[in-house]
Amino acid sequence: MGEEIPVTVLSGPLGAGKTTLVNHLLSNSGDRSIAVLVNDMGEINVDAELLSAGTEVAADGGVAELSNGCICCELQDDLETEVARLASEREFEYLVVEASGISEPEPVARLFTTGSRAAAAYELDTMVTVVDTARFLDAFGDAEGIERETAPGSTDRPLSDLLVEQIEFADVILLNKADLLDAAELDRAEELVRALVPRAEIHRTTHSQIDPGAVLGTGRFDPAETGSGAGWQHGLDGDDAPAHGDHDHAHPDEVYNVSSFVYRRRRPFHPERIRALLGDLPSSVVRSKGLLWIAGRDESALLMSQAGAHATVEVLGPWLASLPEIEREMYRSNRPDVEWDDEHGDRRTELVFIGQEIDDSLIGRLDDCLVTDEEWGEGVETGVFPSADEEALSVETR
Template sequence: MSDRIPVTVLSGSLGAGKTTLLNHLLGAAGDRDIAVLVNDMGDVNVDAELIAEGSEVDVAGVTELSNGCICCELQDDLETAVVRLARDRSFDALVVESSGISEPAPVARLFTTESRVAAQYRVDALVTVLDTRRFLDAFGDDDVPTRQGTDADGRPLSDLLVEQVEVSNVVLLNKRDLCSDAELDRAADLVAALQPDATTIPTSFSAVDPDRLVGIDAFDASELATLPGWKRALADAGHGGHGEADHAHGEADHAHGEANHAHGEANHAHRHPDEVYGVSSFTYRRRRPFQPDRLAEALRSLPADVVRSKGTLWVAGSDQRQQVGQAGRSVRVTAQGPWIASRPSVERDMLRSNRPDLSWHDEHGDRETAYVVIGTDLETDSIVDRLDAALVTDEEWERVRAEDELSGVEEFPTTPGDEVVLREP
């Protein structure tokens, strides 16, 4: 075990119970000396004041970072604060509470890269606190009020909520007293779909044994926590013979009807092992591009039972790899840069030589759709049929090969890093 100070990074939406949890941890710490660093977006750090008032801990044990977010603009301040904290006092563990709109991964990364911080600290666990009722509402039916807002950048908070869960080692299903047993089971299974290796702990008023959150050595720095559910499903679908799968893709391209339907049956047969409460996943792969207008409509009309979906899309008429990210009602697409196959030959050959495991098709190169869908009681065949209907027809395919323009390309971003919102909560 390292002699560096263990760090628990605490995240969760506004009102989920993070401050209540910190007061509980400080009050129940026993012989363990816990230091706390609190981040708040306002110029007055309300959380720090509440912690200082609600605990018998010496106020010196609570460090404040205000008027900004520690996952981005306050990174330098965070580094300075934790180094100074280790220099000024002795303690057994540090808990960093990020603001309700912070991403935990960039915060954890500060403690894992080679720096003066990493020399003194190690990440012990990433912990997310959920308001379980609101978590279920965020991924409920269309007629359920979502009660969602947006962060400072205009991004739906449902996106951030999913990202906080996907990197977690431990998830507290807080406010369990407001949920039925069936709802708690469903919430736990949704968490398992988003992050299969996370431990879920139902709590009321964030009351949990500190030994289950602090000093548990649950963090794997090599992957910034283990792969989230959608990446794992994509990786699993990609294993087991890319060669045969790519050959089947090629056959489907030349016979879009029966061959493509059969290929769809093979692809969406991959399902998550933990389908306990109706949560499952499948991976949709195709080496035929989408017609832009029909794809945009298909993504906008994803059914309510799709909780999370993410992947790379091949859109006809665009040389950009389009990455789609959907969480609840939010659907966003980001341009990830050109396909390797669309680059100049010298650059293309160099990139291919550096990536020996790259799946490559003789005609299409690396162009391919690989899209993971996670949800509850999924109508898989219906979703696959909807996506298949958005692929280019044989006639449109000939136009694409002749480099004729197709309508709807403007629905998707054209510059690497740019983002287009297809649906908002």
């Protein structure tokens, strides 16, 4: 077919407006020729049935369906086969992939950026996430709402976890159903999203109506930036952050009361006290993520990830300082950018907190969770935090 075909991937929760957006694109594409692939977790692909049946693209086989599974995991091979078939059988300028409401966007993106049949014919162009704005505010404000729900088909993964992942791995975000909210609520939602993913382009929409050019052929996908441009990542990578030491690094971006700060320490947390704090985080904290150093777990770097009312802590890997000397020095020579302390090596805590009206009392509460000199000298039991061969710790944060 010549040049690679640009791909737009649509993510977002069930009911946010993804299928409505696809219908809108098909009905308002003008001279653009579009093929569509729709994924549905059910045995019958309801979303595909809802697409504009009378459009030319549907009539000549330009709407493909993948049902009874998720294209981010068990249907990956089927997705690759189907998009390759579309490219070989039809002439079109754009491919739109509507992922299921529980799809993780990164594995879908990877299919179009690695050495696969799909990557040979296509070029990933834009990752779009459609958000039900009112439910988003319920999930990450003070209200009890979506954050207590689990993702469909999952018995344990909170919907807030998945929604944050879909937002953070987006180039373009539609704050949909904007007509159901007032201006102040929309401003608040936009600034929360902007704090979660600063590089994304944000549009307020009603019934997913948007200029097709805002989501097709934008060229916004950047393998080095999409996903890694999340707000928590920006915080950890900030140029103005201190290299090490027990210093606060606060940088509020206070617009509509949304702020963020980075907490860095070269002293481990007491496991019982930090576990208690994770179960009692302020409701104002929308998102936090980063490295944990837990006393008694000096061999393992732990990754904490919190979204809304749920947090997980899992083993990320060994601290370089815990490796045998030869192996440690080899890693350090290959990674000269690793922050190193003469006494503690690379062991440290680095956490980014993003939220609404987060006050300085949280810094004091975190400091109170650090081990004392006496505790550090006597040794501390590891408590509930996982080791390398154990499952992640799951915590309800409030």
